[in-house]
Amino acid sequence: MRRWRSLRGLAKKGLGVLFWGSSACQSQPAVFSGQIEGLVRDSVYLFRWQAGQWERAAAAPVQGGKFAFARKAIPPGLYLWGFSPQEGDLVWLSDKETPEVRGSVQSLFQTYTYEKSPTNADLLRLRREVSVAYQQMGQLAPAQRAPYQSQVDSLLRWAEKHPTMLLRLYAYLFRPPAWVTPGPRPVQVWDTLREAFWKGFAWDEPLVPQIPETFFRFQAFWQNAISLLPEDSLLSYAERWLRPWKPSLQAVAWMALLDAGQRFQRSEVMVVAAEKFLAVAPQDPRRPQIEQFLQAEGALRKGQPAPDIALPDPQGQVRRLSELRGKWVLIDFWASWCRPCRVENPNVVRLYRQYHGRGFEIFGVSLDHQREAWVKAIESDGLGWIHVSDLKGWQSAAAQLYRVSGIPFTVLVDPEGRIAAKGLRGPALEAKLKELFP
Secondary structure, rough: OOOOOOOOOOHHHHHHHOOEEEEOOOOOOOOEEEEEEEEOOOOOEEEOOOOOEEEEEEEEEOOOOEEEEEEOOOEEEEEEEEEOOEEEEEEEOOOOOOOOOEEEEOOHHHEEEEEEOOOHHHHHHHHHHHHHHHHHHHHHHHOOOHHHHHHHHHHHHHHHOOOOHHHHHHHHOOOOOOOOOOOHHHHHHHHHHHHHOOOOOOOOOOOOHHHHHHHHHHHHHHHHHHOOOOOHHHHHHHHHHHHHOOOHHHHHOOOHHHHHHHHHHHHHHHHHHHHHHHHHHHOOHHHHHHHHHHHHHHHHOOOOOOOOOEOOOOOOOOOEEEHHHEEEEEEEEEEOOOOHHHHHHHHHHHHHHHHHHHHHEEEEEEOOOEEEEEEEHHHHHHHOOOEEEOOHHHHHHHHOOOOOOOOOEEEEEEEOOEEEEOOHHHHHHHHHHHHOOO
16 A cells, blocks of 8 residues: 655656757658648647656647648657657657658547558557557456467567567567576576566667667566565666666666666665666756655665664553664564555564574554554464554654655664665565575
8 A cells, every 4th residue: 555755657757858849840851740630739749758758859830630840850769749648659750751640630549540651550550459459368368368369479470570670679578578487596586587578689779768668668677676686686786787788778777677666665776776867867857856855765775774763562662663773673664454564464474483583573663543453453463573653644753754655664674773675575575584594
């Protein structure tokens, strides 16, 4: 259960300021034009993908349903054409073709066609037909999906042999990862993930950072990595892997990791990804918002002293986090009403029993309002560790102190009282404890 921070959706919200100019003067040859029946908008826009968001690149006035973008005003590349990032579709602009859109304003982006551009017509066909097939499969039981999967496979084989690199890249990105069970060591998990998601990918192609699906595949890759790897290992592997890449591709990867860290509430991952992103994209329009986030997270970064918590336990006795100095302590923010917390509790109980005798403690902080519900959940779930709460819900002093925006949320504190990791749960928590108590 989550309360999103202001950074949520950073990768997708808002428009940047990249703007190559208007194409109001049409004395130059058009690189892209269209005629749309019933269109009464003032302008059609081109947007370019920049590491997780569409930035407006150019505008063309609409006259009698027609629009045109002058060739000299628009560099070649992949764009979104339309009226906003939410109302548009892709167009590939090059020196070899002059695509023209034909359609009606009714269901425009579901029915329009391309003329004078075989590449765009083929890309549109691939994207539409694969999307429809996947939608159909999503509504069917696995045993009934074979005809649609055959259709997708046929389309992707066709695209893999296409003369245009853009379609070959899309064929790769549309295929799901070829997952296999990894070995037990973190480096084996990392190598398996990279092999599953990226084996044979054409990283050197200049088009790769421009394709939104590259970013989305990175999101899925990082989400799997966060859920399966210790935080330290993940960040170390990521830094070594991405270091040789061009800044534009690094920016895509780091922003996708920032977004994945947000989803998993892994603030240290977010901090590292944010710092790396700003280093390779210093002029990005999101910089002020990212810097504000980094400033707020500074006191709670890995290696900083864990702020002490002093709250009453169910018997009314004030218990302090600092009482547990000298042991590895997991601060566990939860609540009786939080279903994901309750689902996670059996795993936490198992790990507590496994490692408690070796110096592992848990300090549970509840965001409940009602003492009865809190105590009943402790007893029902068999949570045999220290529990505290001021029964103020999201206004809990401890939650405010640690900037908790969603639960379950954890902070791992080392024996010296320093923050060692945040957001560990499930396989990631188990992997970290195995690392600490081999």
